[in-house]
Amino acid sequence: MTVPLLQVEDLNVWFDLEDGRELHAVQGVSLGLDEGERVGLVGESGCGKTTTILAVMGLLPPSASVGGRVVLEGEDILFQGEDSVSPHRWVDIAMVFQGAMNAFNPVKTIGDQIVEPMELHGTASGRLARRQAGELLERVGIPAARARSYPHQFSGGMRQRAAIAMALACKPRILLADEPTTALDVMVQAQILQLLVGLADDFGLALVLVTHDLPVVAQVCERGAVMYAGEIVEAGSTDTLYHDPRHPYTRLLFSATPDLHEESDVVFIPGTPPRLDHELVGCPFAPRCDRVFAPCASLKPRLVPTAPDHSAACHLNDPAMRAAS
Amino acid sequence: MTTNGATPLLEVEDLVTRFSVPRGLVGTLSGRPKLAVKAVDGVTFSLGQGEMLALVGESGSGKTTTAQTILRLVDAESGTIRFQGEDISKASGKTMRALRRHAQLIFQDPYESLDPRFRVRATVEEPLLVHGEGGSSSEREQHIRDALARAGLNPPELFLDRYPHELSGGQRQRVAIAASLVLDPELLVADEPVSMLDVSIRAGILTLLDELRRSGLGILMITHDLSTAAHYADRIAVMYLGRIVEEGPAREVVQNPKHPYTKALISVVPQRDPRAAVKPQILTGETPNPIAIPAGCRFNPRCPIAIPECRATDPELRVPAGARADHRAACIRA
Numbered sequence: 001m002t003v004p005l006l007q008v009e010d011l012n013v014w015f016d017l018e019d020g021r022e023l024h025a026v027q028g029v030s031l032g033l034d035e036g037e038r039v040g041l042v043g044e045s046g047c048g049k050t051t052t053i054l055a056v057m058g059l060l061p062p063s064a065s066v067g068g069r070v071v072l073e074g075e076d077i078l079f080q081g082e083d084s085v086s087p088h089r090w091v092d093i094a095m096v097f098q099g100a101m102n103a104f105n106p107v108k109t110i111g112d113q114i115v116e117p118m119e120l121h122g123t124a125s126g127r128l129a130r131r132q133a134g135e136l137l138e139r140v141g142i143p144a145a146r147a148r149s150y151p152h153q154f155s156g157g158m159r160q161r162a163a164i165a166m167a168l169a170c171k172p173r174i175l176l177a178d179e180p181t182t183a184l185d186v187m188v189q190a191q192i193l194q195l196l197v198g199l200a201d202d203f204g205l206a207l208v209l210v211t212h213d214l215p216v217v218a219q220v221c222e223r224g225a226v227m228y229a230g231e232i233v234e235a236g237s238t239d240t241l242y243h244d245p246r247h248p249y250t251r252l253l254f255s256a257t258p259d260l261h262e263e264s265d266v267v268f269i270p271g272t273p274p275r276l277d278h279e280l281v282g283c284p285f286a287p288r289c290d291r292v293f294a295p296c297a298s299l300k301p302r303l304v305p306t307a308p309d310h311s312a313a314c315h316l317n318d319p320a321m322r323a324a325s
Numbered sequence: 326m327t328t329n330g331a332t333p334l335l336e337v338e339d340l341v342t343r344f345s346v347p348r349g350l351v352g353t354l355s356g357r358p359k360l361a362v363k364a365v366d367g368v369t370f371s372l373g374q375g376e377m378l379a380l381v382g383e384s385g386s387g388k389t390t391t392a393q394t395i396l397r398l399v400d401a402e403s404g405t406i407r408f409q410g411e412d413i414s415k416a417s418g419k420t421m422r423a424l425r426r427h428a429q430l431i432f433q434d435p436y437e438s439l440d441p442r443f444r445v446r447a448t449v450e451e452p453l454l455v456h457g458e459g460g461s462s463s464e465r466e467q468h469i470r471d472a473l474a475r476a477g478l479n480p481p482e483l484f485l486d487r488y489p490h491e492l493s494g495g496q497r498q499r500v501a502i503a504a505s506l507v508l509d510p511e512l513l514v515a516d517e518p519v520s521m522l523d524v525s526i527r528a529g530i531l532t533l534l535d536e537l538r539r540s541g542l543g544i545l546m547i548t549h550d551l552s553t554a555a556h557y558a559d560r561i562a563v564m565y566l567g568r569i570v571e572e573g574p575a576r577e578v579v580q581n582p583k584h585p586y587t588k589a590l591i592s593v594v595p596q597r598d599p600r601a602a603v604k605p606q607i608l609t610g611e612t613p614n615p616i617a618i619p620a621g622c623r624f625n626p627r628c629p630i631a632i633p634e635c636r637a638t639d640p641e642l643r644v645p646a647g648a649r650a651d652h653r654a655a656c657i658r659a
Contacts, residue, residue, distance in 0.1 A: 044523040150543035190593035215595035238599040258552040317452035
């Protein structure tokens, strides 16, 4: 078996709260990523998906403590904190932040802002860097001459393209994209998704797409991981997630998403996700689950394989557990 | 679905709303020509009692301005708005105030539309106080409880004394809906009522709106989400650059679209099933600037099937060949 390009192992993130307690935002997340692969990380607000990828980037605030390993081609880059992450940040792993298109410096040209990471990380400088910035803009669908434009001269869709170009400035092999299409119109969303898929295909770029939007993952990614209350509750190919979900949350989340071409009823999942500032007992989804049974209240299900390349954290998949109750 | 030829709840005819673009001091002194954005440019539709119409479009299509003009939050330049048969497009002061209690607005963001210092009781009571309605304080209390119950906050006692920060996003939106129901309106305008909410609780709010529609309210829903419109609305009107380009029964518009813009929009909506055979027809560029609306058909520069005549003719909404009588599209090629 070949070593995956990136392997996140048992990642945990705690945030210190002002009152001295801790919030366990990411709880034992493991995730593998191969070259050129497109993986979706799906979940609702507060489930820990953004915190997970910020931890991979080593960009969490000082109030966070991180446990676990982030292994890039066999090397644990979290091991020595900032010292071991920073050589890889932007160079091997880059990120498009949520709302990146509104985070450009308004008084610098787009081109200058794409050149900046190149010079900072020493991958290119001067005329070479400018030429590369122009090429990157062309690749994301913006004429190279527009490098001299300022952010306000771009439309929202163009700024999002420029933000992607900027993330690619140092030729990373992994791109983490946090809700890259959330504030965009559906037609512009389609353009950006097409661009991301094209980049993954052309450059062998591995893509982690973080979103709350299941249909986007279904159409763009080969694999998906569904997060709930800080942990991955189900992971597998997007095809099995839709056609053979093994966690009620995955099934309900699909049923809660209206589909343009199906007339089936849209369900709503009563209740809200649990707070993560105290230790949870049992399955975190149990209070909202429509298939809850005896062990769910007291015993926390572990993420275990249900089929090759498919795993879920639900007692329903354990025949012994079902027989006993 | 207008009730047996009776007067529709709301009739909008050839509505035009224009915003002037500031020229700045230099522009004014140098006599630069005055520019205006035609945000709404000839919109016509009607809405019956017990009906939900979804105005669907991308940002800048004019859907929110249309809603604001109908509620007279901005002034129309021309056109008529009839509410229960009465022309309200020029109504002012007292008449308008009386009308406002019959037509209520639900905002997009329940995190911002509720006053954080108001308990739920005060938020829902405020419309009664503003309009001097609801009688004595104990009668008002009953109205408040009824409105909360109608909005699905049961039992109301559990919520009356809470502050917004003690409520979930879905509960906040229900409080906002309760505040709009307390005056017992006939028309609800819901501007992207679920776009700020998590997917798992959206259906709860949309089902509530559906129940209100069944109970006889007319609902105008503004949304960018075609899937939501297809599931919950009776009819869909697709807007592009200030105009309705297609309008008809919701399922009919989605399954049998006639306008090339609607067709393209439908083709790019991501589907839940990864096996779904999708052929996204991705239009290049973005919606053009409404200061300079293209001549002829406003969609022609991005249209995949445009012919030279499309640059000359501004198409009217009409029933295309082979379509149902209540399905209209503004395209000479449809």
